[in-house]
Amino acid sequence: MKTIDMMSPKAPAFFAAVLLLLPFFSSPALAGMEKVPQPRFFIGAAAGYFYPRQDAFRKIYGKPLWPVELQLGWNPSRKMSVFGAVRYLETSGSTVLLAAQRPEEKYALRWRQATLRLGMNFWPLPSRFAPFLGAGVSYSFYREQWLDAPLASEGRQAGFFVQTGGRYRLGRRFHALVQIEYSAISAGGGSGLSRSVNLGGLNLSLGLTAGIF
Amino acid sequence: MPVRKRIVFYLLVFLLSTAFLPVAAAPAEPSALVKIASPAPAVSRLGGVVVQELHSCLLVCAPLPVLPRLRAAGVDFAVLAYPREGVHFFLLRSPLVLPLLSQGADIECRLLEDRIWLLWTADPGFRRYLAQPFRLKALALSGPLAPAAGEIPPAPAPEYEEYRSRPRAARALAKLTAQVSQERLRSDILTLQNFKTRYASTAQCEAAGDFILQRFRQIGLDAESDPFSFESYYQSKNIVAVIPGEIAPERMVLACAHYDSTSNNPLVSAPGADDNASGTAAILELARILAKEKFDFSIGLLCVSAEEWGLYGSAHYARQARRDGAEIIAVVNLDMIAYPGDRQRVLDVIGNRKSEWLADRFIAAAQPLVGLRLAKVIDPSLTWSDHSSFWDQGYAALCGIEDSDNPYYHRSSDTLATLDLPFAVEAVQASLAAVADLARPLNTPAAPTGLQARSQISMSLFSSLKTVYLNWQANREQGIGYHVYRADQSHGPALRLTAQPLAQTSFKDSFLSPAQEYFYVLTAVDEQGRESSYSQEVRDDENN
Numbered sequence: 152m153k154t155i156d157m158m159s160p161k162a163p164a165f166f167a168a169v170l171l172l173l174p175f176f177s178s179p180a181l182a183g184m185e186k187v188p189q190p191r192f193f194i195g196a197a198a199g200y201f202y203p204r205q206d207a208f209r210k211i212y213g214k215p216l217w218p219v220e221l222q223l224g225w226n227p228s229r230k231m232s233v234f235g236a237v238r239y240l241e242t243s244g245s246t247v248l249l250a251a252q253r254p255e256e257k258y259a260l261r262w263r264q265a266t267l268r269l270g271m272n273f274w275p276l277p278s279r280f281a282p283f284l285g286a287g288v289s290y291s292f293y294r295e296q297w298l299d300a301p302l303a304s305e306g307r308q309a310g311f312f313v314q315t316g317g318r319y320r321l322g323r324r325f326h327a328l329v330q331i332e333y334s335a336i337s338a339g340g341g342s343g344l345s346r347s348v349n350l351g352g353l354n355l356s357l358g359l360t361a362g363i364f
Numbered sequence: 365m366p367v368r369k370r371i372v373f374y375l376l377v378f379l380l381s382t383a384f385l386p387v388a389a390a391p392a393e394p395s396a397l398v399k400i401a402s403p404a405p406a407v408s409r410l411g412g413v414v415v416q417e418l419h420s421c422l423l424v425c426a427p428l429p430v431l432p433r434l435r436a437a438g439v440d441f442a443v444l445a446y447p448r449e450g451v452h453f454f455l456l457r458s459p460l461v462l463p464l465l466s467q468g469a470d471i472e473c474r475l476l477e478d479r480i481w482l483l484w485t486a487d488p489g490f491r492r493y494l495a496q497p498f499r500l501k502a503l504a505l506s507g508p509l510a511p512a513a514g515e516i517p518p519a520p521a522p523e524y525e526e527y528r529s530r531p532r533a534a535r536a537l538a539k540l541t542a543q544v545s546q547e548r549l550r551s552d553i554l555t556l557q558n559f560k561t562r563y564a565s566t567a568q569c570e571a572a573g574d575f576i577l578q579r580f581r582q583i584g585l586d587a588e589s590d591p592f593s594f595e596s597y598y599q600s601k602n603i604v605a606v607i608p609g610e611i612a613p614e615r616m617v618l619a620c621a622h623y624d625s626t627s628n629n630p631l632v633s634a635p636g637a638d639d640n641a642s643g644t645a646a647i648l649e650l651a652r653i654l655a656k657e658k659f660d661f662s663i664g665l666l667c668v669s670a671e672e673w674g675l676y677g678s679a680h681y682a683r684q685a686r687r688d689g690a691e692i693i694a695v696v697n698l699d700m701i702a703y704p705g706d707r708q709r710v711l712d713v714i715g716n717r718k719s720e721w722l723a724d725r726f727i728a729a730a731q732p733l734v735g736l737r738l739a740k741v742i743d744p745s746l747t748w749s750d751h752s753s754f755w756d757q758g759y760a761a762l763c764g765i766e767d768s769d770n771p772y773y774h775r776s777s778d779t780l781a782t783l784d785l786p787f788a789v790e791a792v793q794a795s796l797a798a799v800a801d802l803a804r805p806l807n808t809p810a811a812p813t814g815l816q817a818r819s820q821i822s823m824s825l826f827s828s829l830k831t832v833y834l835n836w837q838a839n840r841e842q843g844i845g846y847h848v849y850r851a852d853q854s855h856g857p858a859l860r861l862t863a864q865p866l867a868q869t870s871f872k873d874s875f876l877s878p879a880q881e882y883f884y885v886l887t888a889v890d891e892q893g894r895e896s897s898y899s900q901e902v903r904d905d906e907n908n
């Protein structure tokens with residue numbers, strides 16, 4: 152039996168550092184534009200690359216994972232926003248063998264996961280390129296299905312996330328967004344591969360938001 | 365009926381004219397009968413013919429030019445006699461210092477090994493010089509059928525199947541053995557005893573043969589009388605019946621017993637209740653019970669005569685069978701099965717080395733069903749009954765015999781009153797079970813062999829399942845399919861997994877719980893849908 156195997160932190164840590172440092176290289180000349188009144192509400196969409204924290208997950212669903220997300224947000228002040236979002240991940244994989252006797256044995260699997268997210272971001276240095284820090288909670292619905300065996304597992308699980316990144320103002324209403332996020336969703340009992348499944352990991356995503364009113 | 369008498373007369377004349385040839389004819393070329401310490405593997409290659417295998421030595425008939433070759437090859441031998449026309453050779457078992465009453469008789473004898481003598485004579489009336497009615501075996505020294513022990517391959521042994529794992533076959537055998545009737549055994553032994561004597565060559569012995577023939581026919585079996593001659597002047601007959609096999613009738617399991625008897629006063633009184641009305645009654649009881657059943661192989665039921673003269677009846681039958689290429693899988697000879705004595709109730713199962721598998725299989729089939737103890741004895745020098753004639757022809761044969769010294773043996777006092785019939789019932793049950801098992805009851809294919817299992821667990825994130833991969837050896841029969849059964853406990857109730865018999869020799873059992881152990885057995889199914897008993901059981905990861 153394998154236990155939880157944390158991801159190698161090297162690559163994501165590099166991205167995180169780049170993102171955190173980006174705001175400090177942004178142009179001060181653009182700061183004046185922050186005077187323009189902002190819409191209080193916004194909608195957004197993001198997509199990105201997900202790196203699962205657990206070795207078991209990566210072995211089974213080994214290919215690059217691309218979750219997508221839709222957001223609805225509110226800016227109560229210039230330095231803070233609150234958002235709700237739904238994120239969806241669907242992928243396929245195949246089983247792994249315990250002590251291979253028949254190396255050719257393989258079952259196809261399908262993974263579907265929808266996560267409701269509620270979070271808050273802080274913008275300590277509002278400017279045309281503004282870095283932010285954020286955190287929030289999540290609630291995931293997931294289903295793992297064996298495509299050629301009468302077997303499926305499904306569940307729901309709460310979790311949390313922390314994130315950081317920056318947004319770049321493209322106009323009065325539009326922002327581009329880059330963010331990196333660490334999440335943890337402890338889903339409990341698993342197969343022989345891991346005693347306790349965690350659906351979290353690192354997510355690097357790019358997005359676009361639009362102020363609505 | 366004068367016509368019938370005339371036919372019998374001509375038949376007699378004809379038989380007498382040919383009778384001497386197979387038994388007493390000297391070898392075609394001048395030869396010597398020599399004794400060689402065994403084992404002596406080179407003897408046959410150098411041109412000697414092994415006539416008899418004994419405990420510590422071989423009797424070999426060697427043409428004279430072969431003797432220097434044996435000497436040159438360093439084979440240590442002693443010449444016993446130079447056979448010539450008209451001289452009979454016998455093996456004789458005697459505990460006495462000298463087995464002869466009179467020195468002056470035209471009889472020569474030599475001690476070969478412990479209590480076993482070679483006796484040769486040209487005098488047809490030599491028996492009157494014997495100190496007792498000893499156990500005798502006439503030796504055949506010549507002709508194409510002279511035995512070459514160790515050279516004739518035995519009929520192939522049916523595959524041995526572990527008995528424990530064949531519950532259905534075991535139940536079927538138990539159903540058969542439950543039918544053995546002590547009353548019938550008693551009544552048949554009494555009838556045979558009431559012939560007063562069954563000394564071969566007497567009219568009473570012939571009448572006893574007729575009685576057996578009639579009993580076989582009453583049972584509804586195809587039976588016949590097979591006359592033969594012995595020692596130039598005498599005639600008797602074997603009685604043989606057959607229950608034809610359903611699948612391979614050319615292969616036969618043979619149960620036999622001699623019905624003739626002898627005593628210290630053989631022409632007048634030889635009731636031979638233990639020796640061997642007991643074995644003969646057993647054959648009749650086997651016939652009665654087995655005739656109602658169906659088997660894959662044929663079952664032969666043979667009552668032979670002139671055993672007491674030197675195994676002549678069985679030698680006649682076995683020679684003929686070999687000459688005809690008969691596929692006799694196994695011979696079960698019953699001789700004296702109703703006098704256990706004071707000692708433990710033991711039935712010896714005597715075989716030679718080639719018949720050891722048969723003794724094992726006899727015991728495996730029969731021991732679970734009977735209270736008496738079955739004791740395997742492997743000794744090629746125990747030649748004193750009809751199984752020996754079959755050994756000589758290379759067949760697998762064994763003798764079921766009480767493990768005791770019957771004090772009434774070869775006496776006028778060997779009567780029903782001295783017998784232990786419950787012991788005889790068990791001996792018959794044991795033989796019945798073994799014969800039926802060898803002939804394959806239920807008329808089924810052989811249970812498949814070589815079953816192997818490997819299990820594989822496949823895992824996703826949240827769940828896992830086990831797949832079991834089975835494979836086995838193909839049965840030798842044609843047109844066989846296979847059913848696979850699974851149980852959750854070893855030897856527990858098994859669930860059939862296959863709707864139709866499989867043509868291939870592998871099976872994959874999917875979607876199983878990794879937490880559970882599974883056990884598998886197989887059956888073979890023939891084209892008529894008849895199913896074998898279970899194969900050996902395997903656990904799902906037995907061969908991981």
Ligand SMILES: [Zn+2]
Pocket residue numbers: 622639640671699700749
């Ligand atoms: Zn006898």
